[in-house]
Amino acid sequence: MAKHEFQTEVNQLLNLMIHSLYSNKEIFLRELISNASDALDKLEYLKLTDEKYKELDQPSKIVISFDKEKKRMTISDTGIGMNDEEMVENIGTIAKSGTKHFVESLTGDAKKDSHLIGQFGVGFYSSFMVADRVEVVSRKPLEEKAYRWISDGNGEYEIEEAEKENYGTDITLHMREDAEEFLDAWRIKQIVEKYSNHIPFPIYLVNEEGKEEQINKASALWRLPKNELSDEDYKEFYKQISHDNEDPLLWIHTRAEGTLEYYTLFYIPKKAPIDLFRVDYQPGVKLYVKRVFITDEERELLPTYLRFVRGIIDAEDLPLNVSREILQENIILSTIKKASVKKILRELKNLLEKDREAYEGFFKEMGKALKEGIYSDFENKDAILDLMLFKSSKRDGYVTLKEYKDAMKEGQEKIYYLMGEDENLMRHSPLLEKYKEEDIEVLLFDDEVDAIVMPTVTEYDGVQLENIANVEEESEVSEEVKEKFAPIVAAMKAELKESVKDIRLTARLKESPAVVVFDKNDPDVAMQQILRQMGQEVPTPKPILEINPNHDIFKKLLAKNDETVTRDIAHVVLDEAKMAAGLDLDDIADFNSRLNRLIAQAI
Ligand code: ADP
Ligand code: MG
Numbered sequence: 001m002a003k004h005e006f007q008t009e010v011n012q013l014l015n016l017m018i019h020s021l022y023s024n025k026e027i028f029l030r031e032l033i034s035n036a037s038d039a040l041d042k043l044e045y046l047k048l049t050d051e052k053y054k055e056l057d058q059p060s061k062i063v064i065s066f067d068k069e070k071k072r073m074t075i076s077d078t079g080i081g082m083n084d085e086e087m088v089e090n091i092g093t094i095a096k097s098g099t100k101h102f103v104e105s106l107t108g109d110a111k112k113d114s115h116l117i118g119q120f121g122v123g124f125y126s127s128f129m130v131a132d133r134v135e136v137v138s139r140k141p142l143e144e145k146a147y148r149w150i151s152d153g154n155g156e157y158e159i160e161e162a163e164k165e166n167y168g169t170d171i172t173l174h175m176r177e178d179a180e181e182f183l184d185a186w187r188i189k190q191i192v193e194k195y196s197n198h199i200p201f202p203i204y205l206v207n208e209e210g211k212e213e214q215i216n217k218a219s220a221l222w223r224l225p226k227n228e229l230s231d232e233d234y235k236e237f238y239k240q241i242s243h244d245n246e247d248p249l250l251w252i253h254t255r256a257e258g259t260l261e262y263y264t265l266f267y268i269p270k271k272a273p274i275d276l277f278r279v280d281y282q283p284g285v286k287l288y289v290k291r292v293f294i295t296d297e298e299r300e301l302l303p304t305y306l307r308f309v310r311g312i313i314d315a316e317d318l319p320l321n322v323s324r325e326i327l328q329e330n331i332i333l334s335t336i337k338k339a340s341v342k343k344i345l346r347e348l349k350n351l352l353e354k355d356r357e358a359y360e361g362f363f364k365e366m367g368k369a370l371k372e373g374i375y376s377d378f379e380n381k382d383a384i385l386d387l388m389l390f391k392s393s394k395r396d397g398y399v400t401l402k403e404y405k406d407a408m409k410e411g412q413e414k415i416y417y418l419m420g421e422d423e424n425l426m427r428h429s430p431l432l433e434k435y436k437e438e439d440i441e442v443l444l445f446d447d448e449v450d451a452i453v454m455p456t457v458t459e460y461d462g463v464q465l466e467n468i469a470n471v472e473e474e475s476e477v478s479e480e481v482k483e484k485f486a487p488i489v490a491a492m493k494a495e496l497k498e499s500v501k502d503i504r505l506t507a508r509l510k511e512s513p514a515v516v517v518f519d520k521n522d523p524d525v526a527m528q529q530i531l532r533q534m535g536q537e538v539p540t541p542k543p544i545l546e547i548n549p550n551h552d553i554f555k556k557l558l559a560k561n562d563e564t565v566t567r568d569i570a571h572v573v574l575d576e577a578k579m580a581a582g583l584d585l586d587d588i589a590d591f592n593s594r595l596n597r598l599i600a601q602a603i
Pocket of ligand 2: 124
């Protein structure tokens with residue numbers, strides 16, 4: 001008998017399972033059945049593609065049995081099994097980096113956390129929520145030796161050789177006292193019906209007479225006609241494949257016939273999967289060929305911007321042994337992918353039009369990912385643009401580009417936007433003043449990805465988009481005013497030459513004395529921030545300071561003609577404008593002392 005120690009992360013996880021995540025214990029059964037089903041899937045695939053396995057004759061099935069007296073429950077399958085090495089690798093370690101992130105991302109809120117368990121493939125360890133000792137006996141098909149893995153979840157496990165007549169895996173749980181409720185036929189049936197009804201293999205429960213009684217439907221739900229399926233069926237199936245405890249927002253079930261035959265069933269979750277923005281996210285769509293599971297690791301079944309979609313693609317016309325490597329180039333799959341994307345986008349549009357509140361909920365969760373499609377999916381760019389919601393200077397809620405366009409004022413030729421990071425600062429940006437006065441709506445692009453995505457959108461439905469920071473306004477200032485203020489502009493330029501690229505008069509300000517903008521060729525504030533987050537060194541470009549000749553500060557300054565005051569004002573006005581744009585000041589102490597001097601004088 002060989003003793004082994006669990007990897008540190010497994011111990012952390014087990015501790016959590018046992019001590020904190022007790023609110024939704026019943027999912028242990030879902031997880032173990034899901035593993036059994038995976039093991040059966042893998043063997044089915046080999047049976048169909050590898051001569052060696054063709055002779056195997058045990059039916060693919062899952063059997064649950066329990067002994068109330070001995071407080072034991074066993075889940076058996078006739079699947080691919082594990083040898084000793086695989087036991088160490090699969091149920092002694094956490095191989096997936098995603099799972100390590102999972103451990104980090106736990107909130108401490110038991111309910112929320114148990115919700116996350118399935119998403120991260122930590123399924124097997126959930127058996128310790130209900131058992132204080134777990135035994136796994138397994139034998140691989142075509143191999144003689146069987147192995148037993150035993151652990152009480154306290155840091156160690158043991159592996160020894162064992163006897164096992166059938167190939168496959170038996171998992172025996174020695175139930176904790178507080179989990180005895182699961183040693184009950186009614187309760188087991190209830191859980192199986194809730195989570196595992198449509199596992200494509202039969203699940204049997206051994207009844208009191210020792211007979212096997214099938215307790216699930218075991219049908220590939222996605223192949224059933226819609227009129228035979230209730231909303232409940234769809235919801236259950238979603239929970240089963242997504243490990244989400246909540247109902248999905250919507251589903252899209254398609255059966256295609258004709259030149260290509262295939263079935264797809266897609267779900268949009270209500271909440272964003274927690275790995276949505278991790279590079280190592282788990283893909284949510286599984287590929288089947290003629291009902292046989294092929295893979296759930298192929299990320300290209302749908303475009304990355306739709307990575308929140310959960311579901312199934314089952315193709316009739318692909319060869320079963322389609323190599324997993326060439327899937328991406330497969331023409332049949334790319335046809336299915338194309339049609340699926342269009343269908344999903346159309347359904348989202350539908351939701352937007354029919355149930356605004358639900359759509360906004362969706363957009364808050366998944367909008368950021370969807371937005372990536374604007375630059376990555378040229379073919380569907382317009383459809384995706386139509387699904388975008390934006391904040392706006394004139395509204396509290398969200399606005400679509402279409403709604404913006406429909407509400408444009410007579411004579412307004414462009415769609416205006418302001419880019420930034422902080423919604424509150426943006427709403428008070430001096431750049432907006434002119435537009436407020438003219439009652440023109442300005443979109444507020446405050447999402448961090450907007451700085452990358454939105455500059456690629458130059459037009460919507462025939463109307464140009466324009467960043468209001470890039471609108472040059474100096475031409476609107478009269479020559480007369482320019483001449484009058486020339487000495488002040490010159491004095492300020494001399495004083496601020498280290499800090500600004502240029503100083504010019506502007507007609508765009510109404511209330512504020514000044515505003516900073518960036519040269520069109522320099523990255524703006526939002527873009528600078530993104531480049532830095534990506535680890536790039538970005539020298540802060542010098543801003544252009546635009547000043548408002550109608551503001552009292554400059555009018556009085558002109559009359560006063562005092563060099564010291566002009567200098568202080570130059571600095572204070574620049575720093576204020578920088579703050580309003582969300583920029584850091586170079587020297588806060590300097591700003592304070594100049595401001596105090598000006599205040600003292602004013603008093
Ligand atoms: P996941 O199912 O996401 O991989 P689990 O913690 O549920 O994560 O399972 C860990 C691994 O243990 C599985 O990937 C599989 O390799 C192995 N395993 C678990 N149960 C079985 C089983 N019944 N038969 C064969 N292998 C299994
Ligand atoms: Mg699992």
